[in-house]
Amino acid sequence: MIRPRTAPGTLELLPTEQIAFQRMLDVIRSGYERFGFLPIETPAYELTDVLLTKTGGETERQVYFVQSTGSLEKSAAQEEPGLPELALRFDLTVPLARYVAEHEHQLTFPFRRYQMQRVYRGERPQKGRYREFYQCDIDIIGKDGLSPRHDAECPAVIHTIFTDLDIGPFTIQLNNRKLMRGFFEDLGITDGEHQVSVLREVDKLDKRGADAVRETLVGEALGLTEQAADAVLALVAVRSTSHADALGHLDRVLAESTGSEVLATGVAELREVLTVLRDLGVPESDYALNLSIARGLDYYTGTVYETTLDDHPEIGSVCSGGRYDDLAGQYTKSKLPGVGLSIGLTRLFWQLREVGLVGTAESTVQVLVPQLDEAYLPQCLALATDLRQGGINTEVVLDGGKLGKQLRYADRAGIRFVAIVGEQEVAADTVTIKDLRRQDQFTVARDEVVPAVRVELAQPLDVPHED
């Protein structure tokens, strides 16, 4: 026998967990739609040459390729097989770029889309990190230009969603790559790659601590002077405590600049983003300036975001993204700037479960009709039909058995209500409704069952469902 098991790096859930996961997807989807974003889906795999436009680097090492048996045999027979024709997407941004370039003339700009699909990365699995996982993205793509106001709208959507998810207080942290780049220029660090390396190191501040980061900064690879390293560390220590405080920090950074235009632009952009964010009604306690946010990805050019849960900083960023100048440069001559954010839902779900913020959900089955006596099965089936026509998700026990067992089945399956039709009920033309969670039951007239169950379902239960 072959031991049944999932491939490493995949997350598979039991039904009641899956329902909890689906509920989160529903919240995210409705949040995206409420802000006027349109849905798209793209294929799980893309043509390799389309997907891997930038050769080399980390991403290619992590790409899963797709091959039919036919093409596998064909390539095995070749001297130098080369890469397979198809590859699984490793994020949703590259497919979006392709999509926008391909359908450019049928889309209206700014193009606001959301996309919630699985992506694949062939990296070494790690705690809470998966090789197949959901990304829930929103992006706004402009043509030729896109005002920084859009950079404020994206986090406003995220604010709504994380509020609705009800997983405790959170903070959307903002920074701007131009501000950072300009700051580096002032320090004489002008090479783009060098800046990125420094940013990447600075991004580890929370993880490694200021001393370790400082050591690396002045080390051989990055080669900063002591003064430069101190200046960088002082800058990235900036965290705002309120809207006014954030603007104050920005004024100071600008005043201390030795004249970088890029820095001035970055400061101006951040100021506008913060202001629009406030005007959109996002409470100032829920966003902050954090000048250590860098984001590893090199394609970000302006605003960058990370979102953290206030009560669980150890989880790290649960939603991140930023602004990029040119989404689809590899696919089209059109200039398509964009801004977007992504929720890595698989990882988030796993982490929330670890810290006990999400558990299993109640079953999608709202009422179970047990079968006490085969003689009354027709009455049970008729009851189920009535409940279903009343819009109530109903399951009937078709196999029978002891009532105790059927109740245990309901309990384990996370079904809260049981509608019993036995000898007594048939004789009196009634139904007994049992609430397994409240450990309570009552009897109603047969023709009042549907409204009675509706009333029960409408009452929220403050006792959470045990795992």
Add this chain to the structure above:
RNA sequence: GUGGGUGUAGCUCAGCAGGUAGAGCGCCGCGUUGUGGUCGCGGAUGUCGCGGGUUCAAGUCCCGUCACUCACCCCA
């Protein structure tokens, strides 16, 4: 790609200096032929990852191998 760790029941793990395998949880049954989750009693379950070696004897020691896992790189 680099560096650690671990493989024993469905799950989490214990198993002493080598002497033919254990706990908790879960599962099944009964107590309760119309009442689950609680409680009580009873029960089932193992090629001790795989291959070789040492030994009278290996879950335990040695070698190899495979798998899994944690961290780094990178990132959701």
